[in-house]
Amino acid sequence: MEKHVHQSGNPASRRAFLRKGLAVGGAGAIGAGLLANGLPAFAAEKKSDLTRGDIAILRFLAAAEIIEVDLWKQYNELGGIQDSEVPGGSGNAPYTQAFIPLDGDMSQYIHDNTDDEISHAAFLNEYLIAKGADPVNLDRFRNLPSSRATGAQQIGRLTNLMQLTVDTSWWTRYRSDSKNPDFGETFPQAVPGLMAGQFTAIPRSDDDLAPNNRIQAIANTAGFHFAFIEQGGSSLYPSLAQRVTHPEVLRILLSIGPTETSHFQTWHDKAGNAPAITDPTNGLMFPDLAGSKDPSLKANLIMPEPTVFLSRKFPVCSIIRPTETEGAAMGAVKGLTDDGLFIGQSREFFAVLHQLAEQADEARRE
Ligand SMILES: [Fe+2]
Numbered sequence: 001m002e003k004h005v006h007q008s009g010n011p012a013s014r015r016a017f018l019r020k021g022l023a024v025g026g027a028g029a030i031g032a033g034l035l036a037n038g039l040p041a042f043a044a045e046k047k048s049d050l051t052r053g054d055i056a057i058l059r060f061l062a063a064a065e066i067i068e069v070d071l072w073k074q075y076n077e078l079g080g081i082q083d084s085e086v087p088g089g090s091g092n093a094p095y096t097q098a099f100i101p102l103d104g105d106m107s108q109y110i111h112d113n114t115d116d117e118i119s120h121a122a123f124l125n126e127y128l129i130a131k132g133a134d135p136v137n138l139d140r141f142r143n144l145p146s147s148r149a150t151g152a153q154q155i156g157r158l159t160n161l162m163q164l165t166v167d168t169s170w171w172t173r174y175r176s177d178s179k180n181p182d183f184g185e186t187f188p189q190a191v192p193g194l195m196a197g198q199f200t201a202i203p204r205s206d207d208d209l210a211p212n213n214r215i216q217a218i219a220n221t222a223g224f225h226f227a228f229i230e231q232g233g234s235s236l237y238p239s240l241a242q243r244v245t246h247p248e249v250l251r252i253l254l255s256i257g258p259t260e261t262s263h264f265q266t267w268h269d270k271a272g273n274a275p276a277i278t279d280p281t282n283g284l285m286f287p288d289l290a291g292s293k294d295p296s297l298k299a300n301l302i303m304p305e306p307t308v309f310l311s312r313k314f315p316v317c318s319i320i321r322p323t324e325t326e327g328a329a330m331g332a333v334k335g336l337t338d339d340g341l342f343i344g345q346s347r348e349f350f351a352v353l354h355q356l357a358e359q360a361d362e363a364r365r366e
Pocket residue numbers: 065068116117120233260
């Protein structure tokens with residue numbers, strides 16, 4: 001941490017880093033300790049036509065995509081279309097059914113989002129190998145439990161979907177016409193309840209399949225989580241693209257990034273259809289966003305509202321937000337950690353992930 005603060009010369013970028021990169025908690029300190037003990041870094045010794053910075057950014061993105069694959073596969077096994085393109089699960093009928101109010105094609109979209117993430121992770125690792133750099137492998141951290149519900153494979157997972165604290169501020173952030181997270185501004189929650197505890201986004205066992213409003217609340221939680229994950233990818237790629245060097249690496253980031261946005265836009269639209277219900281087992285309440293008259297909440301306002309960008313002296317602009325590059329990788333790790341996605345993960349997992357993020361954030365365009 002100290003190292004980064006000293007590296008950031010101007011006060012504005014230091015502020016940006018402090019905002020996004022700090023508060024990683026105890027795991028950050030653990031990461032620094034293990035790093036000093038000589039964890040394998042990226043392939044600095046190998047010959048590659050890419051800069052160290054480009055390799056570091058691609059390796060961090062490969063890790064992020066592997067994490068995405070792990071969580072999307074869990075969703076697909078229970079709620080997606082079951083086929084050989086995305087194998088592993090056998091489907092859970094009541095959970096799949098509970099997505100229908102969000103959209104009759106949810107199972108197709110869950111399947112296709114999963115397929116896309118598999119392709120992102122595989123491409124980035126193969127590209128790294130082709131360029132003489134080390135790919136990323138997180139297999140040794142696949143130790144978290146699977147759902148026990150009908151449809152889920154019983155294998156070790158990288159990510160936890162059963163104790164999530166879902167941040168829904170992206171909803172109001174994309175509806176704001178005067179604020180931008182890159183200016184340090186914060187945004188209210190669309191579903192405050194999801195930030196006020198830990199909730200499962202998949203049935204933990206078949207006991208979670210009833211009563212109706214229980215499984216509906218779980219599907220609603222997933223619906224908002226889908227958009228949370230994909231808005232993160234929508235920001236991460238343009239944020240990191242600003243610091244890559246090689247035009248082909250830039251092309252990769254500019255070609256994958258907008259597919260994350262395509263996912264986000266779809267999930268943003270579907271989340272607005274989540275029925276306004278209360279989970280009878282824990283009181284989690286989903287508000288009536290479709291019926292809201294408030295422009296910061298109204299469900300159909302899914303197009304990114306023009307807002308301030310770069311400076312308030314410019315006219316407002318419809319943009320992806322945030323796209324600040326300083327500390328972007330650690331910001332993404334913090335977002336996923338705060339989401340609860342890594343609850344139960346080992347100290348070594350956090351050390352490796354933080355090291356990948358720190359190296360990506362040290363990359364500079366040459
Ligand atoms: Fe992806």
